[in-house]
Amino acid sequence: MAMNVEVAKCTKCGKLSYPTHFYCPSCHGTKFEPVPVGGEGRLLTWTRVYALPLDYAQLYVTLGIVELDMGVRATGRLEIAEPKTGARVRTHIGKVREINGKDITGLVFTAV
Ligand SMILES: [Zn+2]
Incomplete structure (x- = not known):
């Protein structure tokens, strides 16, 4: 999909x-x-959210705000173990959460 x-x-x-x-x-x-949305950008800020609704499979989720090279800011899930503000990241489209067995798609950032 x-x-x-x-x-x-x-x-x-x-x-x-x-x-x-x-x-x-x-x-x-x-x-x-x-x-x-796509390409690479710079991590402006990030946060870890622990108080997740029950439909999340993980204990916490790491969210980041990225200034994309294409000229917009976007929020997405960080797939980076130790995120650093200012780090270069790459944009992917992936599963950000699951609701009632249905995958919710959104932005996912990984280290460059
Ligand atoms: Zn205009």
Whole structure:
């Protein structure tokens, strides 16, 4: 099952936004086209979440905010044992959690 996580690209000025806005933050345009999130970026900050709902299989999940080279910030799960702020990471699309046996797909970051 191939899935993409997409950002909105303003058709007027090309500015990328994520999550999607109603108006382009740069030119206030209202027309967007979806662009798949991908490539590499820099880890801005990360946190470990321990108080997980029962449907999580793991004890905790590590979440990070990444400044992607494509120009947007994205939140995702870190698959890095000892994350370091400022580290280079690579974007993947993967399973971030499971709800009632259904896989939920989202962004996963690994070390470059
Ligand atoms: Zn724009």
